[in-house]
Amino acid sequence: MNDRERADAVYSALLTRQGEQWVQPRVERTRRVLELLDDPQRTYRVIHVTGTNGKTSTARIIESLVRALGLRTGLFTSPHLTRFTERILIDGEPVADAAVAEAWEEIAPFVDLVDAELAAEDDAPLTFFELLTVLAFVVCADAPVDVLVLEVGMGGSWDSTNTADGDVAVFTPVAMDHADRLGDTVVKIAGVKAGIIKDGAAVVSARQEPEVAAVLRAAAGEHSATIAFEGEDFALTAQRLAVGGQLIAVRGLSGMFDEEYLPLYGFHQGANAALAIAAVESLFGSLSGEVVTDGLGGVTSPGRLQLIGIEPTVLVDAAHNPHGARALAAGLRESFEFDEWGVVLGVLQEKDAAGIVEAIAPVAARIFATAPNSDRAGDPNVIADLAEERDMTVTVYPNLEEAADAAREWATASDRRAVVIAGSVVLAGEAMRLSDLEDWKSGWQQ
Numbered sequence: 001m002n003d004r005e006r007a008d009a010v011y012s013a014l015l016t017r018q019g020e021q022w023v024q025p026r027v028e029r030t031r032r033v034l035e036l037l038d039d040p041q042r043t044y045r046v047i048h049v050t051g052t053n054g055k056t057s058t059a060r061i062i063e064s065l066v067r068a069l070g071l072r073t074g075l076f077t078s079p080h081l082t083r084f085t086e087r088i089l090i091d092g093e094p095v096a097d098a099a100v101a102e103a104w105e106e107i108a109p110f111v112d113l114v115d116a117e118l119a120a121e122d123d124a125p126l127t128f129f130e131l132l133t134v135l136a137f138v139v140c141a142d143a144p145v146d147v148l149v150l151e152v153g154m155g156g157s158w159d160s161t162n163t164a165d166g167d168v169a170v171f172t173p174v175a176m177d178h179a180d181r182l183g184d185t186v187v188k189i190a191g192v193k194a195g196i197i198k199d200g201a202a203v204v205s206a207r208q209e210p211e212v213a214a215v216l217r218a219a220a221g222e223h224s225a226t227i228a229f230e231g232e233d234f235a236l237t238a239q240r241l242a243v244g245g246q247l248i249a250v251r252g253l254s255g256m257f258d259e260e261y262l263p264l265y266g267f268h269q270g271a272n273a274a275l276a277i278a279a280v281e282s283l284f285g286s287l288s289g290e291v292v293t294d295g296l297g298g299v300t301s302p303g304r305l306q307l308i309g310i311e312p313t314v315l316v317d318a319a320h321n322p323h324g325a326r327a328l329a330a331g332l333r334e335s336f337e338f339d340e341w342g343v344v345l346g347v348l349q350e351k352d353a354a355g356i357v358e359a360i361a362p363v364a365a366r367i368f369a370t371a372p373n374s375d376r377a378g379d380p381n382v383i384a385d386l387a388e389e390r391d392m393t394v395t396v397y398p399n400l401e402e403a404a405d406a407a408r409e410w411a412t413a414s415d416r417r418a419v420v421i422a423g424s425v426v427l428a429g430e431a432m433r434l435s436d437l438e439d440w441k442s443g444w445q446q
Contacts, residue, residue: 007097010104010135011084018127029118030130030160036110037134040141041148041164044074047279048164050152050193051172051206053324054272057264057301058172061276063149065295067092069284074140074148076133076161081303081318081429088136090143092298103138107131129153133160147283157195169197169225170279171205172272174212175323187211194219202282203227204234206275228253228278236274239267241335248296250274254286262296265305266331273299303428305331309440312411313338313418314404316435318428320347322355328422329363339416340365342407344431346400347423349378356423357386365417366410367394370403372426400430408440 001009034041047066049059056077063075075089088095115125133153140148150166152159174190190212197203203220205213207230220227228234238249238258245263248270250256262273273296280295281287303318305328313336319328332341343364347353357367369383380396387394397403404421411417421431435441 003097003101006101007085010100013104014084014128014131017131018124026123027158027160027162029114029123029126030133031163032117033107033110033114033126033130033134034137034163036113037106037138041137043141044145045147045283046164046166047147047149047168047170047283048152048161048166048196049150049170049172049279050156050159050196051170052175052189053319053321053327054172054206054268054275055151056318057269057304058170058272058276058279059149059151060301061273061296061299062170062279063089063092064299065276065280065287065291066147066149066284068291068295068298069280069287071146072143074136074143074145075151076136076140076148077151078129078132078153079425081425081432084132086302087132088139090139090145095139099139099142100135103135103142106138106142107134130160133163137164152193152196155189155195156193158192159196162196165198166196166201168202168204168279168282170275171203171208171216172275173206173323174208175321187215190215191219197223197225199223199225201225204229204275204278204282206230206271226282228282230271230275230278234274234278234281236270239270246270246335248273250277250292252277252287253281255281255289257289257292260292260296263299264301265335266327267334268327268331269301269304303425303432305335306432308421308432308435309408309419310442312408314408314411314431314435314440315418315420316428316431317420317422318425319356319422320351320424322352322359325356325359325422328420329360332363332420336418338418340414340418342366342368342410342417342419344368344370344400344403344407344419344421344427345383345423346370346372346380346403346427347378347383348372348374348376348426350376351378351424353378353382354386357383357390360422361387361390361392364392366407367392368397368403368407368410369394370397370400370427372424373399373430374424374426377426400427401434404431404434
């Protein structure tokens with residue numbers, strides 16, 4: 001077996017377990033495996049990122065800034081778009097297949113042991129995400145990395161990633177999502193997310209609703225942690241469009257950074273960059289302009305307002321809840337000059353389809369409703385009904401390939417039209433693979 005086959009075999013083994021949507025408040029199970037492995041997650045500094053939207057982009061910006069300091073970095077995010085090794089980056093690159101296989105060989109002897117302990121307590125075996133988290137921690141320890149930028153899988157307090165002690169706890173905007181698991185109010189959700197704050201840590205937060213900010217302040221106080229908020233202690237002070245992204249100015253915690261190039265679109269990405277700068281300042285103190293320039297300039301955020309096709313223009317965005325869809329709509333208005341957007345939209349069944357359609361409606365000239373390739377896919381006819389209630393033009397397609405083909409053909413009728421594919425991370429990944437397969441960047445083929 002070659003290294004890729006060995007790594008794919010690890011992923012196949014993980015997929016036999018309860019999926020990452022299977023969530024129970026049982027962080028101690030992950031902790032038990034890590035104890036048997038001598039706690040690899042304690043061998044490096046940790047910047048822990050939670051929130052409702054913007055977590056992955058913010059984490060990627062933080063990682064790039066830390067790498068610009070000359071330190072070796074790890075980055076753990078979820079979910080992936082095309083291949084699972086994207087979830088674990090070492091020095092900005094997907095983890096090597098050989099490293100995955102070798103880390104799994106370290107972990108495997110303890111998996112049956114802990115599964116047996118769980119069975120004795122009439123508890124379910126270790127899950128996909130619990131073991132993937134352990135795998136990421138081991139890979140980063142073996143690398144070894146100096147700093148791990150760690151994105152929460154879901155929530156915070158009982159998430160598997162919370163077995164690491166974050167030196168810095170980062171909060172992107174908190175809104176309603178996963179209400180069935182995290183709570184039916186933003187205050188309850190904020191309480192779960194605040195569980196990543198550790199004793200003596202530094203906390204940095206994006207702008208929050210007052211009731212959310214109050215929860216974070218209280219949690220920081222309970223743990224003798226410092227806390228800094230966007231708008232009060234640091235801020236995005238200016239931004240304007242530039243080729244391939246934007247120029248931003250940021251007032252950091254300990255410095256001013258003007259005319260910095262960020263190769264990402266959308267106001268929200270500028271705010272994410274300000275949050276990321278504050279997070280890195282919280283761990284390392286003042287940053288030089290050179291570090292910020294290099295760090296921001298090297299950022300990528302796949303699946304976030306990413307160009308995947310030309311003639312016609314096709315973007316993909318992983319917006320999968322109303323908050324993300326509103327940020328997407330704002331980004332399309334702010335960063336592009338097309339008159340009409342065709343939106344290929346497919347959501348998972350547990351998501352707030354009505355809220356997503358409502359958020360995207362102001363920029364959508366036409367909806368191409370479809371379904372992600374997932375056993376959790378929502379019915380595209382539900383999207384169509386929601387769009388029709390808003391007097392939007394909508395057509396339904398059984399799969400992304402047909403929906404994208406129709407949308408791209410529609411967009412070729414005018415150079416003032418473009419397409420965006422959104423609604424699900426699964427759909428975004430499908431779109432990126434389809435773009436490569438059909439070479440959308442070579443233009444429309446009649």
